[in-house]
Amino acid sequence: MNIQAYIESGILEEYVLGTVSPQEKQEVECMSHIYPEIKEELLRTEKALEEYALKHQTPPPASLKESLFAQMNFDAPREFKEEHIETPSVVPAETEEKTVVPAQTDNDGRRAVVNDAFERVETREVVPFWSKLAVAAAILFAIFAGWSAVQMTEYKGSNEQLAAELGSVKGEMEGIKTNLAYNEALAAMYRNPDYKVVKMAGLPKSPESAVAALWNQKTNEVMLDVQKLPSAPAGKQYQLWTIVGGQPVDMGMLDNQFSGKVLKMKDSQPGAVAFAITLEKEGGVPSPTMEEMVVMGKVS
Structure with missing residues (x-):
């Protein structure tokens, strides 16, 4: 795994x-x-x-507790009174005894008023x-x-x-x-001593461009290090060439996403004397457009 x-x-x-x-x-x-x-x-x-x-993390506000208790009311509930009247029990007429109770009188012989005839009871609700x-x-x-x-x-x-x-x-x-x-x-x-580094400098078409071709002269493998090259316009693509026997030989198209990559191109033919890159229509052409050549370097 x-x-x-x-x-x-x-x-x-x-x-x-x-x-x-x-x-x-x-x-x-x-x-x-x-x-x-x-x-x-x-x-x-x-x-x-x-x-x-x-x-x-966000801690609770320090004032949360004080703010909460400040809004609470712990006052005692409002007191109120209830009056209860004790009603004297009534004895049915059939069972009432014929007992005569002497009336209480005061010193002047007048009938006395009975105190606390009605008892007032006070209640309070406690929470x-x-x-x-x-x-x-x-x-x-x-x-x-x-x-x-x-x-x-x-x-x-x-x-x-x-x-x-x-x-x-x-x-x-x-x-x-x-x-x-x-x-x-x-x-x-x-x-690696097997690789010959061919530096291609910018031409008037793109003077700030710089590309290096790494040519393995034992295997003829060619790798491309794009150091600085403008992005190809829409519908266009860069094409690599070698010059062998005075004739340009197609070495393949550059990937449009060439930044930060080592591009593997077609194998070169022995006897190449120069490398060059032109800007061609997408997919490439059989022979280079000389007016669109952006970089070129001789094999030393």
Whole structure:
């Protein structure tokens, strides 16, 4: 298995962000147990996500608690009174005894007024403190839950941003690897004594252009290092030529995406004395258009 290709596929980042399918999740966990390199990369990715989340987290406002309790009213409830009238029991006429109770009189012989004939009862509604505290806690919990939901939304957005940044970093790393491979390939050919380097300088058509042909004189293989060349216009394409026996020989068309690449051209014929590039119609022509020649170099 190509472990590096699996790591670079992006599935580890998706696993950490929780966007993989159950089958992919099981696959990643299985692979991380089998290959230490995958497990190490997975741990490194998780650590990077955790550090990013901690770096960008938003703590609750310091004034949240004070603002909440300032809006609460813990005053005692308004007291009120209820009057209850005790009604004397009524004895049915049939069962009422014929007992005569002497009336109470005062010193002057007048009938005395019975005090507390009607008893006034005062009641008060008491709300326990724990009930107030429970209401306050419920309100605080609701506010905190709302705040947490907002934070989770922001955190999800941060995860998506992190995924995009990881993708961007991954693209940059791939670009660096490509450039490194390009430079290593060029360096190897420039150091190889079997290759003759033919430098093609810019002509009046394109004076700032510069291209190098690396010609292996043992195998006649020709590689092209495009150092500086304008992009071909629409419908046009660059074509490489060698001069053998005074006649131009087609060496193939340059890939329009030639920047940062070592282009392999057709094999050269022995006895080539010069290399040149012209700008032709797309697909090439059997003989070069001399007015469209952009670079040329002699074989020394």
